[in-house]
Amino acid sequence: MTTLRCTRYPQLLVATPYGRVRFVDGVAEVSDEQAESILGLSAERYGITVDDTAAAEAPAESDGDQVPPPPPSPKDPGDPDGPVTERPPKGAPKADWVAYADTQDPGDHSQMTKEQLIEQYGG
Numbered sequence: 001m002t003t004l005r006c007t008r009y010p011q012l013l014v015a016t017p018y019g020r021v022r023f024v025d026g027v028a029e030v031s032d033e034q035a036e037s038i039l040g041l042s043a044e045r046y047g048i049t050v051d052d053t054a055a056a057e058a059p060a061e062s063d064g065d066q067v068p069p070p071p072p073s074p075k076d077p078g079d080p081d082g083p084v085t086e087r088p089p090k091g092a093p094k095a096d097w098v099a100y101a102d103t104q105d106p107g108d109h110s111q112m113t114k115e116q117l118i119e120q121y122g123g
Contacts, residue, residue: 002035004028008047
């Protein structure tokens with residue numbers, strides 16, 4: 001593992017062929033491949049350097065360089081692609097009702113009208 005420091009953009013997120021790297025407070029623990037990829041790009045332009053002193057201070061199991069995907073959560077009304085886990089309100093768009101019906105009963109509900117969806121799945 002290699003410790004990188006970013007002085008110009010301390011919260012920088014960098015995509016490499018070996019995974020995404022997120023700097024937190026200007027520091028990121030990365031694999032050797034990620035370090036080579038980042039340092040080979042525009043390290044000087046972004047103020048990225050290798051921090052040899054941080055390697056002794058960082059815990060061995062630290063994997064702060066990888067950004068895990070967010071866990072599934074109930075659908076946010078502003079997120080049309082989020083998972084639907086609760087019955088939508090009657091005023092919700094038909095797409096929300098179709099998605100909700102799909103979670104309740106596998107099948108294609110897109111041919112049903114919104115009123116039919118509400119009647120069958122909305123109670």
